[in-house]
Amino acid sequence: MQKIAIIGAGLAGALLSDRLTDAGLDVTLFEKSRGTGGRLASARLGEFSADLGAPAIDAQGQVFRSWLALQQQKGILDAWQPRTVGFNGEVRESDWKWIGKGRNSSLTRALIGSAKLETEKRIGVVWPDREGVMLRDDEGGVLGHFDAVICTAPAPQSVRLLEAVPRFAHIAEESITDPSWVYLASLERLPGKLEGVDVVESGHLRIARISVESNKPGREGCVIKVEMDRDWSEANIDLSKEQVQERIRCLLERWLQEQLSVITERTHRWLYNCSYQPVQEYLSLWDVDTRIGACGDWIGPAGLEGSFLSAQDLADQLLKS
Secondary structure, eight states: OOEEEEEOOBHHHHHHHHHHHHTTOEEEEEOSSSSSBGGGOEEEETTEEEESSOSSBOOOSHHHHHHHHHHHHTTSEEEEOOOEEOTTSOEEOOOOEEEESSSTHHHHHHHHTTSEEEOSOOEEEEEEETTEEEEEETTSOEEEEESEEEEOSOHHHHHHHTTTSHHHHHHHHHOEEEEEEEEEEEESSOOGGGTTOSEEESSOSSEEEEEEGGGSTTOOSOEEEEEEOHHHHHHTTTSOHHHHHHHHHHHHHHHHTSOOOEEEEEEEEEEEEEEEOSSOOOSOEEETTTTEEEOSTTTSSSHHHHHHHHHHHHHHHHHHO
8 A cells, every 4th residue: 555545634634644654655634624633623813822622632541641742752742730620619630731832733733744635625435446445525526546545534424434334334323422512712811710720620510611721831812712511512502603602601701700801702513522432342443355444532442542542553554454
């Protein structure tokens, strides 16, 4: 195999790209969004930025922890131990975490490196034929043939892309995905309850977490991020961004007991914020006959660490073959 296509430029796709390009393979990534990152995506708020997805990267296992420490040594990541409290004010213990330099999406950008990246490109068809594995965009245009195609998209989007390997499509169908609404705001000043605090979590019936984004190492401004819990997000999933933005702001101000001094704000709906398998059987998927594979947290363990482990496992299989 020499010419590889990867669908999705989140952590799994970027890490797989890094492994394969290091081995001398020709890699092209296709990403439906304007930038890289997936759940490590970042967003602009006026002259500042915030992490739109995961606020930081946690590590439970030693393999992932060691890899993150290596990225820190390379100057790609910063270590961060946030000052964390509960919504009732009690101080909570917090482990060391990692964040991207400037923004979390800088990690995926660094991993992709010299690989070809095509953004705002939605894939519609993945199908093997005599010339290899053909890709078409969502309008039917042929994007070319590849020696192998790897899907790292979220499970609900992967079902259609993996139709050529029905057992893979079935695994994607079995995956459970949770939504999440996220609110970002650049403020004139920080509310009193958030002074001297980096993260607020645990104890609120609707808000899952508040992060003071501007308190992260290397960040600027006065920027906060609010993540709503799964039940609230699911109950409000079909509302407009404007409606959700107003509801979140009201809930936040009620807890803060003061009005926000908003300069600019935005709301984002993560339809596939968290994915996991009810019964985990594989770390990654690879079919040697069709040369189609998949990796991501919906196959192996959940979360960013699951994406990392899944991508490493698939890279090992591909390079062995």
